[in-house]
Amino acid sequence: MPLKLALPKGRLQPLLSSWLGGWGLEGYEATSRSYRPSSRLHPQLQLKVFQERDIPIQVAVGNYDLGICGRDWVEELLVRYPQSPLVRVRELGFGGGGLYLASSIFSPLSSASELSGHPGPLRLVSEYPNLAEAVALRLRLRRFQVFPLWGAAEVYPPETADLVVMASASEDDLKDRGLCPLLSLLPASTCLIAYRPSWEGKDLGEVLARLPPLPKEVAVKAGVVSTAAGAAFPPGLAVLALPDGHQQPPTLELLRRAGLPGDSYSQGERRFLWEGVAVKVLRPQDMPIQVANGNLDLAITGQDWLRDHLCRFPGSPVKEYLALGFGQVKVVAVVGPQTEAVSPEELRGAFPVLRVASEYVNLADRYARDKHLGPYRIIPTWGASEAFLPEDADLLIENTQTGRTLARHGLRIIDTLLESSACLIGPREVPPEKRGRVEALVEAFRRGAGG
Amino acid sequence: MRDLLPQDMEKFRRLEGVFRDVCRRWGYGEVRTPVLEYLHLFTTAGTLTPGMLSRVYSFLDWDGWSGERVVLRPDGTIPTARLFLSEVGKDPARLFYVENVFSFEETGREARERWQCGVEFIGGPSPQGEGELVSLALEVLGRLGFSATVKLTHQGFLKALLGEVGEDLFPRLLEGEGLSTLQPSRPEMERAMPLLFGMKGTGPGYLKNLKALLLPSFPSLRESLEDFSRVAQLLSGAGIAYEIDMGNGKGFEYYTGVVFQFYIGGERVGGGGRYNNLLPLLGRKDIPAAGFALYLEPLLARMEVPLPRPSVLVVRSATPRGQGRAFALARELRASGYRVEMECSASPPHFLIEVGNAFTVAGPSGEVVRLSSLKRLLPFLEEMGAIKAGPA
Numbered sequence: 001m002p003l004k005l006a007l008p009k010g011r012l013q014p015l016l017s018s019w020l021g022g023w024g025l026e027g028y029e030a031t032s033r034s035y036r037p038s039s040r041l042h043p044q045l046q047l048k049v050f051q052e053r054d055i056p057i058q059v060a061v062g063n064y065d066l067g068i069c070g071r072d073w074v075e076e077l078l079v080r081y082p083q084s085p086l087v088r089v090r091e092l093g094f095g096g097g098g099l100y101l102a103s104s105i106f107s108p109l110s111s112a113s114e115l116s117g118h119p120g121p122l123r124l125v126s127e128y129p130n131l132a133e134a135v136a137l138r139l140r141l142r143r144f145q146v147f148p149l150w151g152a153a154e155v156y157p158p159e160t161a162d163l164v165v166m167a168s169a170s171e172d173d174l175k176d177r178g179l180c181p182l183l184s185l186l187p188a189s190t191c192l193i194a195y196r197p198s199w200e201g202k203d204l205g206e207v208l209a210r211l212p213p214l215p216k217e218v219a220v221k222a223g224v225v226s227t228a229a230g231a232a233f234p235p236g237l238a239v240l241a242l243p244d245g246h247q248q249p250p251t252l253e254l255l256r257r258a259g260l261p262g263d264s265y266s267q268g269e270r271r272f273l274w275e276g277v278a279v280k281v282l283r284p285q286d287m288p289i290q291v292a293n294g295n296l297d298l299a300i301t302g303q304d305w306l307r308d309h310l311c312r313f314p315g316s317p318v319k320e321y322l323a324l325g326f327g328q329v330k331v332v333a334v335v336g337p338q339t340e341a342v343s344p345e346e347l348r349g350a351f352p353v354l355r356v357a358s359e360y361v362n363l364a365d366r367y368a369r370d371k372h373l374g375p376y377r378i379i380p381t382w383g384a385s386e387a388f389l390p391e392d393a394d395l396l397i398e399n400t401q402t403g404r405t406l407a408r409h410g411l412r413i414i415d416t417l418l419e420s421s422a423c424l425i426g427p428r429e430v431p432p433e434k435r436g437r438v439e440a441l442v443e444a445f446r447r448g449a450g451g
Numbered sequence: 452m453r454d455l456l457p458q459d460m461e462k463f464r465r466l467e468g469v470f471r472d473v474c475r476r477w478g479y480g481e482v483r484t485p486v487l488e489y490l491h492l493f494t495t496a497g498t499l500t501p502g503m504l505s506r507v508y509s510f511l512d513w514d515g516w517s518g519e520r521v522v523l524r525p526d527g528t529i530p531t532a533r534l535f536l537s538e539v540g541k542d543p544a545r546l547f548y549v550e551n552v553f554s555f556e557e558t559g560r561e562a563r564e565r566w567q568c569g570v571e572f573i574g575g576p577s578p579q580g581e582g583e584l585v586s587l588a589l590e591v592l593g594r595l596g597f598s599a600t601v602k603l604t605h606q607g608f609l610k611a612l613l614g615e616v617g618e619d620l621f622p623r624l625l626e627g628e629g630l631s632t633l634q635p636s637r638p639e640m641e642r643a644m645p646l647l648f649g650m651k652g653t654g655p656g657y658l659k660n661l662k663a664l665l666l667p668s669f670p671s672l673r674e675s676l677e678d679f680s681r682v683a684q685l686l687s688g689a690g691i692a693y694e695i696d697m698g699n700g701k702g703f704e705y706y707t708g709v710v711f712q713f714y715i716g717g718e719r720v721g722g723g724g725r726y727n728n729l730l731p732l733l734g735r736k737d738i739p740a741a742g743f744a745l746y747l748e749p750l751l752a753r754m755e756v757p758l759p760r761p762s763v764l765v766v767r768s769a770t771p772r773g774q775g776r777a778f779a780l781a782r783e784l785r786a787s788g789y790r791v792e793m794e795c796s797a798s799p800p801h802f803l804i805e806v807g808n809a810f811t812v813a814g815p816s817g818e819v820v821r822l823s824s825l826k827r828l829l830p831f832l833e834e835m836g837a838i839k840a841g842p843a
Binding site for chain 1: 491494495501504505513514515516517518519520558
């Protein structure tokens, strides 16, 4: 059996690729977009590239013998599933920083000891929902709500959340982002992990012996560009969320056509004020749930994410106000080259348990259920889902613009779940005191969208 | 997760029946709380340790976008206290329940659903409350044919003692860790340790000895030791034997006073205690309370399927057209108290009755008789020793 190693995409990729330079890696250069690099030094070693967050799960289920990722993601898994068969083999020295519990510097909560007596409810946002819940229980918060996030946690407090659990280079870095560190939870260094049965029974020596000497402490830049913290927004403003990432350029264009200011947004700021409007720049995935909770009055997200949210919470008080036309994608069902099925119906019974990987956990679940694909298992992913087929999943529910990326990886679309574009969403009922401003914004966006 | 088969359910119902009957005779009223409760009921009270809370099955409610979580009830006492506060209000209240509780067990080796027979005496003062609850529990176990050992400790005493030792051990103790790792800094305490945790007391005298040993140096232990003595005296006076095992602290954080546990053959089959802080934590001042639960699984494993087993009577028609008469006869026999199956049975019948012009009865020892009417059939069955089904 060849050894299998899972390598992280993203922030650690340049560091690891240079550290492992002696392995003669091909396809893992800082700019590479391959999911299956190879090593001239270890031709037998099977390598695969995943989002960092997926790696502990892939190792714990035994798909990979070894993996490299941040310790934060390892603990996020272990805190919920302490019996997971994962071994932390060694710390790799780079990464630095840590995971913190923090509040806004404008929040009345300024120490961890104040939290346990707080009547609540305290709203925690985090990319690490399991760790956030564990710290809430450990601190014995009387009443709390945990909102899982895809990112940009620092933009939420103080209006949209009371506490965040997030990774940061240092306490000072948190303070620069307008956050007040309450508790240091763990160091977020990079580590090499192993699947326990592989560690106990397989000879991993060939790989372990050829690991280069540990580098001196190398700090990894935080993923998010820090922006100077603004003061807390004054109360009573309409709160608008704009998307980060791919949707930013077309959204800027929309602002321009709608006659709305785009300067701060184009400069990468994440919190700023327009007249009578507070603006936050967030991940589109995280917007519907925040609108449902009344934390946002308007948001520009994708119809795909709205549908995913409504699949999970059909009674959620969020609705689409306006389709914006840009950001068109199709959400499709995809199989690997070895799978013969040409329609979802042909997948029935083709696998003992169908493994469905998707970023759209709720859409994928609804789809598998409606198409009677059971027994099936949903594997949540955090991007780079194409890498899962065919070894680590049988079916992918994924978005695509042109289908070219999928075709390049030898994958085949067998069904289209929905066609999606960017949209403006808001609550079913806007609070009366904000109605005027919200309506004016909707009108401006309608003009900008040419409707 | 475990299935309960017909023979398990027969034992289950018998156990439950005895428990209900005893509770009602002691003046307790039955309640049932929902399987789903809000998570914040358990976090607000601050009464389950983080370790226990991390093992509850929790998930988002239907309006889960609000982050509101619900749990499969992990415990019977806190929901009953909530029910008392929201629905009853007036103490004393004597309540009992037969409910399942759930806890996450990821190895899959242990049951994740457990059944309990629980009793809560809200407003019941010490020591009468403890006396009543221990007596009631032993009566239930006695009527089921068990002779149980009672072990006592005192949570208030353990808390005060660990306070003196100065270690933050209490949560670990609750989750079942022993006290052997305790390393007291004061020599008086170190000397007392073996006398505290190495021995088992059997009467109020033991507590008197502890008071004499400890109170001069540790006056903070007085209140709890005196409370403990009052309970021990009452139990001794009521003729109840017990063992004082100070180190047996596994239990719930909401306990404040005497904790009692019931053992059969070395296995714990139930436990309870005084929890005077729970109602104040849930928002009502100063209502003392105590309760216990018996655990159904270990008890069921020790019970036999009740005897005597009812006879199996099978009725069938001699001709297809006579089936109506066969049904009519079966109805009459059931009304007389017999277990009757139609046509076929999974177990071999004790009496096979074929309905034609007359009743042809094949009895347990192979004899076959023809009887002309029900009036003759009933005395015949009695004569042959047919056993009726009796109440469920």
